[in-house]
Amino acid sequence: MHKSSNLSSIDAHSVTTYPKAKLQHAEILRLNIIEAAATIMQEYGPEAVTIRKVAEKMECPTKIIYNLFGNKEGLAKELFLEGCKLLATAFQAVPQQDDQNSYLRDLGQAYWEFSRNYTSYYMVMFGGAFSEFKPEEESLNAIFTALQQVIAVITKAIEQGFIVEKDPLLVVNLVWASLHGVIHLHLGGHIQNEETAKTLYDRSVSNLIQTFFRNDN
Amino acid sequence: MHKSSNLSSIDAHSVTTYPKAKLQHAEILRLNIIEAAATIMQEYGPEAVTIRKVAEKMECPTKIIYNLFGNKEGLAKELFLEGCKLLATAFQAVPQQDDQNSYLRDLGQAYWEFSRNYTSYYMVMFGGAFSEFKPEEESLNAIFTALQQVIAVITKAIEQGFIVEKDPLLVVNLVWASLHGVIHLHLGGHIQNEETAKTLYDRSVSNLIQTFFRNDN
DNA sequence: AGCATTCAGAAACACTGTTTCGATATGAAT
DNA sequence: ATTCATATCGAAACAGTGTTTCTGAATGCT
Numbered sequence: 001m002h003k004s005s006n007l008s009s010i011d012a013h014s015v016t017t018y019p020k021a022k023l024q025h026a027e028i029l030r031l032n033i034i035e036a037a038a039t040i041m042q043e044y045g046p047e048a049v050t051i052r053k054v055a056e057k058m059e060c061p062t063k064i065i066y067n068l069f070g071n072k073e074g075l076a077k078e079l080f081l082e083g084c085k086l087l088a089t090a091f092q093a094v095p096q097q098d099d100q101n102s103y104l105r106d107l108g109q110a111y112w113e114f115s116r117n118y119t120s121y122y123m124v125m126f127g128g129a130f131s132e133f134k135p136e137e138e139s140l141n142a143i144f145t146a147l148q149q150v151i152a153v154i155t156k157a158i159e160q161g162f163i164v165e166k167d168p169l170l171v172v173n174l175v176w177a178s179l180h181g182v183i184h185l186h187l188g189g190h191i192q193n194e195e196t197a198k199t200l201y202d203r204s205v206s207n208l209i210q211t212f213f214r215n216d217n
Numbered sequence: 218m219h220k221s222s223n224l225s226s227i228d229a230h231s232v233t234t235y236p237k238a239k240l241q242h243a244e245i246l247r248l249n250i251i252e253a254a255a256t257i258m259q260e261y262g263p264e265a266v267t268i269r270k271v272a273e274k275m276e277c278p279t280k281i282i283y284n285l286f287g288n289k290e291g292l293a294k295e296l297f298l299e300g301c302k303l304l305a306t307a308f309q310a311v312p313q314q315d316d317q318n319s320y321l322r323d324l325g326q327a328y329w330e331f332s333r334n335y336t337s338y339y340m341v342m343f344g345g346a347f348s349e350f351k352p353e354e355e356s357l358n359a360i361f362t363a364l365q366q367v368i369a370v371i372t373k374a375i376e377q378g379f380i381v382e383k384d385p386l387l388v389v390n391l392v393w394a395s396l397h398g399v400i401h402l403h404l405g406g407h408i409q410n411e412e413t414a415k416t417l418y419d420r421s422v423s424n425l426i427q428t429f430f431r432n433d434n
Numbered sequence: 435a436g437c438a439t440t441c442a443g444a445a446a447c448a449c450t451g452t453t454t455c456g457a458t459a460t461g462a463a464t
Numbered sequence: 465a466t467t468c469a470t471a472t473c474g475a476a477a478c479a480g481t482g483t484t485t486c487t488g489a490a491t492g493c494t
Contacts, residue, residue, distance in 0.1 A: 050449085060473095062474090063453090129348070131264055131348075173402075173413075177399040177417060178398050181395050181397045181398025181401065185343070185397060188345050189351040189352050190343065191394075200387070200390050200394060207428045267480085268481085268483085277443085278444070283484085289481095
């Protein structure tokens with residue numbers, strides 16, 4: 001106890017730096033709380049993320065979490081944004097190709113693997129795991145950012161005349177919705193067998209590419 | 218209080234009919250509880266369905282609900298099955314047509330309207346509104362039954378050579394997943410504008426039909 | 435009619451998100 | 465430096481959830 005009293009007694013005259021140091025401390029605490037929540041979520045699933053468990057892991061009272069995030073929705077939003085970053089990273093890790101068709105296929109594969117490797121994040125972001133959280137503008141922008149590679153490749157394909165449809169976002173949404181549908185039905189237990197789900201997913205990818213990419217025959 | 222004591226004192230000698238009457242009573246009670254839960258759900262949403270609120274509406278202790286349904290998951294399952302019946306009815310209400318292409322389009326429209334008119338049921342069935350409930354065999358069969366019209370029309374289209382793909386269930390799942398994806402992204406707040414969502418939905422239907430129905434040109 | 439069994443129904447338990455409130459400690463002012 | 469006001473801390477309480485206990489009462493069988 002009284003952990004910070006030593007720190008604050010180091011120098012008592014630099015008044016202006018005090019709030020800054022405290023804010024830094026608060027920011028670090030904030031990040032640690034998000035990390036703790038993420039750890040619990042990935043280990044035991046989104047429904048295991050309770051304010052009390054996070055507070056227990058952080059060895060702090062729940063009030064601090066409420067001070068920093070307002071309510072559970074605020075913490076959920078941070079996990080949502082964290083997931084967006086992970087998805088963005090996953091897409092960025094896919095090597096670009098001149099063949100837009102093949103590149104889009106690889107991005108689709110990356111999306112599937114993201115849903116497998118970060119299932120809890122996927123459920124928070126797109127599966128409604130935290131029913132209290134609905135994405136608002138900032139969260140929607142984060143998704144938009146995460147999908148940037150997909151948007152880019154489709155935009156390019158349109159510009160180069162490989163895709164007839166003019167509106168890139170329309171195509172992106174159609175692709176996204178179709179693939180999300182397969183993943184979500186699988187995660188929801190409606191398509192239980194994973195192989196079956198993967199087969200459906202790959203067929204969806206192929207069908208979408210066939211639909212949008214004019215095959216010049 | 219002692220409501221049933223009058224009933225049971227009507228005739229005390231017909232011993233064999235007693236359990237039957239009681240089972241009937243239990244069955245009626247069971248149906249009333251499901252109806253009460255459904256009413257709460259449709260009025261205030263799935264998250265408002267709590268054992269206590271249902272018990273309060275039924276003016277009975279929560280124990281009775283636990284006796285009849287085991288736990289909340291058991292009650293959720295009944296709502297799920299109820300939703301399947303409603304969806305089946307909605308599909309059956311679509312007039313059959315010889316033109317499989319057009320018929321499938323109308324079934325797709327009915328599916329969209331079901332998700333609009335019975336959003337809570339849709340969320341319970343396919344949106345994971347009751348996270349504790351995952352469909353087991355009986356529930357999966359109920360979905361299969363509800364989708365019967367869709368399965369039939371696709372099977373027929375394959376038999377008649379309009380669809381090249383051989384496996385009807387594969388096609389059904391691909392169609393279902395794509396359309397569910399649009400609906401679910403919309404209900405989840407990722408595609409907020411309803412008009413946009415409907416446009417995407419209609420385009421998905423068109424794309425799917427174009428993909429699977431060989432256009433004889 | 436008596437007896438065993440079952441079941442109703444209130445209360446309690448364990449857990450959740452969230453808020454309250456007194457004690458504490460902090461930051462500013464004289 | 466001491467005082468005062470403010471802000472924060474942190475335990476406890478509140479309201480609500482799913483579920484289980486437990487006692488008294490009614491039920492069904494002998």
